[in-house]
Amino acid sequence: MATDSLRLKVGEIVGLALRRPPDDLIGLERGQISEWDSLKHMEIVFAVEDSLGIEFREEELLDLNSIAAICEAVERHRAA
């Protein structure tokens, strides 16, 4: 379970990239957010990595399709 601070941080990054209030994005998947295209996706991934000091694996990149999924992946990396 992701911490509140992590959810807030990831939500802030995703919201900034998509120019949407983070609260509007909670609980939504990438496919439900028209602005979350493949270019924005890479911007989000790199911003999360830079901000949190982790590096996702290539096979993870396309599965980071929601704030919750990103948080879970970050937690996995931190636990590894």
Next chain:
Amino acid sequence: MRHDLSATGSAFGLRPITLADARFVVELRTGSGRSEFLHSIAADIPRQEAYLARYFDRPGDYYFVIYRLATGQPEGTVGLYDVDRDAGTAQWGRWIVQEGSLAALESAVLLYELAFDRLQLRMVYCCTVAANTPVVSFHRSFGLTTHGLLPRHFRIGDRVYDAVEQRLTREQWSEIRAGVRATAARLAERMARLQGSE
């Protein structure tokens, strides 16, 4: 048409399509998870070869296979067509990447490099089904300007769709190229490092 234009980026390249790619095109365009917004095609290999044979004779049409540099494996297609050398314009499309491929961004960068730097075009445009919001959004994020809505522009199967026309000028390209290239290069660096560690 038959051409010898090609381009290589950091992780992906574009090369002219050949008859031998007919099987790949059929698999790409008919495979699971394909967009509902794709035009139906000659869905068997002989018919796809016949389509490509007609394409080879069509002037102003550059059709490419997107491939991964590290392996040579094809991961998609893209085309630049309706090239008007007098007006300095062309349309791009036939842009499909395999499910799970990371080729979208760099293939677009390479396509624009060919259009503006090699062919010296002034403006490139694309028409996308308006309901295909991920692709419309991609072009907007990339830096294209929305030129207008084209009502009932596409007929796909028995359905009619509005289209969005988006444009990129040579001047706009010169402003955005560094940024999109940097993002593509960072992704490529990641892919190379992870492949090296496997």
